[in-house]
Amino acid sequence: MKNGNAKNVHVHDPGPMPPPATYCRQCNQAFPVAVPIIGSPPETSFVQLTVQLADHMQRKHPKEVQTDITAQVNASIAYSAQKILAHFNSTDQGLMEWQDRVRHGVFREMMRGPVSDEKIETKVRELSEHWEGFWDLDANRSAEIAEQVTMLVKSMRDAIEERNLYPEPAQSLVSTI
Numbered sequence: 001m002k003n004g005n006a007k008n009v010h011v012h013d014p015g016p017m018p019p020p021a022t023y024c025r026q027c028n029q030a031f032p033v034a035v036p037i038i039g040s041p042p043e044t045s046f047v048q049l050t051v052q053l054a055d056h057m058q059r060k061h062p063k064e065v066q067t068d069i070t071a072q073v074n075a076s077i078a079y080s081a082q083k084i085l086a087h088f089n090s091t092d093q094g095l096m097e098w099q100d101r102v103r104h105g106v107f108r109e110m111m112r113g114p115v116s117d118e119k120i121e122t123k124v125r126e127l128s129e130h131w132e133g134f135w136d137l138d139a140n141r142s143a144e145i146a147e148q149v150t151m152l153v154k155s156m157r158d159a160i161e162e163r164n165l166y167p168e169p170a171q172s173l174v175s176t177i
Contacts, residue, residue, distance in 0.1 A: 022053065026061045075109055078102045104165055115157050124150045 021030040031052060034045035057065050085099045128146040158164065 022049070024053075024056060024060075026057075026064060029056065029060075031056070071109070075106060078106050082106060101166055104162055107162060111161065114161055114163075117154060120153050120157065121150055124153065 020033040022033070023030050031049065034049040036042065036045050081102055082099070085095075090096055124146050128142055128149075
């Protein structure tokens with residue numbers, strides 16, 4: 001580099017890039033990226049975009065909106081029940097089990113989504129492709145370690161996600177609106 005100019009540097013043009021946007025998962029309609037409004041708080045543009053997205057859902061996908069509203073009401077009631085019951089100690093086993101089932105239901109709703117066995121197996125397999133050269137393991141030992149790591153990650157996932165805590169899903173507090 002001389003005087004701030006790099007020599008023999010070639011920039012590869014990747015071609016036209018699609019503009020950033022938000023896409024509806026139901027119909028793939030695109031909405032342009034939120035544009036900041038000069039002088040407004042930073043979140044103003046996101047609030048306005050969210051209003052546009054909500055309007056789209058109400059107009060184009062009312063069934064999904066109704067399902068979401070039902071889920072929100074259920075979650076709100078369940079969360080309120082948790083907050084109220086947190087102020088009490090009880091020896092009523094039925095109440096305590098119900099409280100934990102509701103807590104579990106709220107927890108499951110707030111999770112991003114379960115991690116599948118296939119995803120864990122794929123990630124461990126991708127990682128294990130590098131083990132042989134890194135640890136100088138033979139193929140049999142590498143496969144054995146990969147299986148142990150897979151089982152460990154799955155058991156951690158099960159504990160974090162509270163899988164199999166209750167065999168059936170927690171009962172909804174509100175069945176319909």
